[in-house]
Amino acid sequence: MSLLKKVLLIEILKGLALTLRKLLFDRPVTIQYPEKDKVKPEPGFRGRHALVRDPQSGDTFCIACLRCVKVCPSRCIYIEYEADKEAKKRKITRYDIEALRCVYCGYCEEVCPVNAVVLTEFFEYLGFSRDEVYFDKERLLQNWDEFIATQKRPYLNPFWKPRGIPEKILPIRKRTFTGV
Amino acid sequence: MSSPLIEITAKKNSSEAIVEPFYLNLGPQHPSTHGVLRLVLELDGETILRCDPVVGYLHRGVEKLAENLNYNQTIVLSDRLDYIASVANNIVFALAFEKLFNLKVPRRARLLRTIVGEMARISSHLLWLATHALDIGAMTVFLYCFRDRERLLNIFEKICGARLTHSYVRIGGVRLDFTVDIVEDLYKFTEEFPHLITEYETLIDVNRIWLKRTKDIAVVTPEEAINLGLTGPVLRGSGIPYDVRKFRPYDAYDEVEFEVPVGEKGDTYDRYRVRMIEMRQSNKIIRQCLDKLKETEGEPVLAEDSPDLLIPERVREPEPKPHPKRGFIFTGREVSVVPVGEAFASIESPKGELAVYVVSDGSNRPWRLRLRMPSFVHISAIPELTKGHMIADLIAIIGTLDVVLGDCDR
Numbered sequence: 001m002s003l004l005k006k007v008l009l010i011e012i013l014k015g016l017a018l019t020l021r022k023l024l025f026d027r028p029v030t031i032q033y034p035e036k037d038k039v040k041p042e043p044g045f046r047g048r049h050a051l052v053r054d055p056q057s058g059d060t061f062c063i064a065c066l067r068c069v070k071v072c073p074s075r076c077i078y079i080e081y082e083a084d085k086e087a088k089k090r091k092i093t094r095y096d097i098e099a100l101r102c103v104y105c106g107y108c109e110e111v112c113p114v115n116a117v118v119l120t121e122f123f124e125y126l127g128f129s130r131d132e133v134y135f136d137k138e139r140l141l142q143n144w145d146e147f148i149a150t151q152k153r154p155y156l157n158p159f160w161k162p163r164g165i166p167e168k169i170l171p172i173r174k175r176t177f178t179g180v
Numbered sequence: 181m182s183s184p185l186i187e188i189t190a191k192k193n194s195s196e197a198i199v200e201p202f203y204l205n206l207g208p209q210h211p212s213t214h215g216v217l218r219l220v221l222e223l224d225g226e227t228i229l230r231c232d233p234v235v236g237y238l239h240r241g242v243e244k245l246a247e248n249l250n251y252n253q254t255i256v257l258s259d260r261l262d263y264i265a266s267v268a269n270n271i272v273f274a275l276a277f278e279k280l281f282n283l284k285v286p287r288r289a290r291l292l293r294t295i296v297g298e299m300a301r302i303s304s305h306l307l308w309l310a311t312h313a314l315d316i317g318a319m320t321v322f323l324y325c326f327r328d329r330e331r332l333l334n335i336f337e338k339i340c341g342a343r344l345t346h347s348y349v350r351i352g353g354v355r356l357d358f359t360v361d362i363v364e365d366l367y368k369f370t371e372e373f374p375h376l377i378t379e380y381e382t383l384i385d386v387n388r389i390w391l392k393r394t395k396d397i398a399v400v401t402p403e404e405a406i407n408l409g410l411t412g413p414v415l416r417g418s419g420i421p422y423d424v425r426k427f428r429p430y431d432a433y434d435e436v437e438f439e440v441p442v443g444e445k446g447d448t449y450d451r452y453r454v455r456m457i458e459m460r461q462s463n464k465i466i467r468q469c470l471d472k473l474k475e476t477e478g479e480p481v482l483a484e485d486s487p488d489l490l491i492p493e494r495v496r497e498p499e500p501k502p503h504p505k506r507g508f509i510f511t512g513r514e515v516s517v518v519p520v521g522e523a524f525a526s527i528e529s530p531k532g533e534l535a536v537y538v539v540s541d542g543s544n545r546p547w548r549l550r551l552r553m554p555s556f557v558h559i560s561a562i563p564e565l566t567k568g569h570m571i572a573d574l575i576a577i578i579g580t581l582d583v584v585l586g587d588c589d590r
Binding site: 011012014015018019029041042044045046067070071073103104105106107110111119158159162163164165166168169 | 490
């Protein structure tokens with residue numbers, strides 16, 4: 001470093017010039033989050049849980065296969081069901097998701113053969129107590145109603161039918177699924 | 181380790197020159213220790229005589245937890261190790277398990293993994309530069325780095341729906357393909373990013389305060405670096421061009437061209453330069469992979485015989501030849517889904533060499549999972565590096581090693 005550069009603080013002035021240029025000519029990157037600007041997550045964001053409401057029957061799609069219970073790494077899904085032997089169907093009596101234990105990996109929505117469970121793009125759901133973030137079946141269906149009101153129909157979550165996954169790996173219902 | 185404070189107090193009068201050294205606890209709750217790292221310092225004035233790192237405040241027992249989860253669920257745990265670059269952890273887990281499962285990953289999936297791996301490297305290095313500069317006293321760099329890291333996180337959010345804990349990689353490939361939108365975003369990012377690096381360099385590269393704080397601080401000679409087990413940019417800063425991406429290419433690194441930067445003297449400034457050049461190289465790798473991605477348009481991103489997310493304990497073995505009319509007939513014999521054996525995989529994570537060793541007993545969950553985390557080894561080098569330095573330099577040394585305590589304590 002020559003003496004002239006040392007005395008004139010060239011490199012520091014260059015840095016200051018850069019920050020001044022940013023200050024004067026660049027748009028601010030700060031967003032005024034809750035007051036002015038809204039943050040919209042990208043499609044497929046793994047946020048609050050919901051159970052998809054079947055538009056025909058008004059109930060959930062869930063067939064109580066328990067795949068989501070088994071795949072959940074944090075084991076936060078609890079299902080109880082009763083079997084209807086004549087129709088050879090199972091009907092859920094309880095479907096609880098403990099959101100505080102959930103790690104939001106999205107495995108449940110990916111393994112679900114009928115696309116009944118979904119992690120919606122809704123993310124502002126703080127609660128003051130544990131009960132507020134312990135979702136039972138009614139609450140999960142209500143979450144879905146709140147979420148789908150803001151979406152375009154038909155809605156198709158990217159994890160229901162992952163892009164680029166060979167089709168023969170997917171369950172049959174998922175291959176032809178086009179959205180709710 | 182027994183309580184280091186008691187240990188030190190017992191040795192109090194061993195040195196003749198210093199009658200009573202001063203003991204200081206730095207951390208575990210200190211902003212410049214980058215997490216919950218406790219350092220017990222033995223001081224003479226401001227000079228460090230001894231430094232004793234105490235780790236384990238963030239221990240979650242990932243290795244043991246993994247023994248109760250199946251292989252795909254284990255990848256979710258890996259997100260929480262080095263949470264700055266979680267895709268790198270995902271990749272090394274998946275690589276080890278794929279060796280166990282004998283899977284061949286499709287080319288498109290390998291390219292995608294390379295892209296996200298390099299994105300993770302850039303985002304990790306940006307966070308490192310931000311916090312390192314902030315520790316030393318340059319506030320503006322911190323703000324600029326976070327501004328640009330935000331763009332990468334937004335792209336990650338588009339790719340896999342999460343900003344930090346991605347769980348993007350799965351055994352046999354990746355979970356989702358890129359959309360056209362993401363590829364465009366990445367092209368735009370790679371075009372602008374070299375200018376952004378120049379911006380940071382304008383601020384600190386020749387800044388006299390930065391030079392004073394980093395030059396000749398914590399000099400590691402090549403021999404020392406090898407003896408201490410350092411890897412990654414810290415090793416390369418000492419002049420040893422060891423990079424797993426070059427020596428044992430995984431994913432698509434054998435297809436791309438890139439240089440491995442090395443430093444000369446092995447001081448903090450050299451390590452800073454190495455990381456800056458690495459970011460440029462990562463940018464170049466992403467660019468090349470994006471070009472190659474066009475050739476593999478429409479190919480699957482998951483190997484055909486890769487296991488389901490919900491890996492079954494045992495599967496029924498199909499007949500070796502398909503039946504002409506009825507497809508595959510399943511014989512009654514049940515076989516385990518994973519062969520008994522062991523596998524080892526290592527990658528060049530942003531922090532250093534990250535390795536996984538897994539032993540399988542034939543069930544759907546690992547019998548034993550052993551992790552070699554770079555941060556743990558780097559923290560163990562802190563006593564050597566800090567000897568004779570000032571407290572203020574200690575902060576620069578923690579910064580230059582780029583430790584993440586989630587990575588260290590696992």
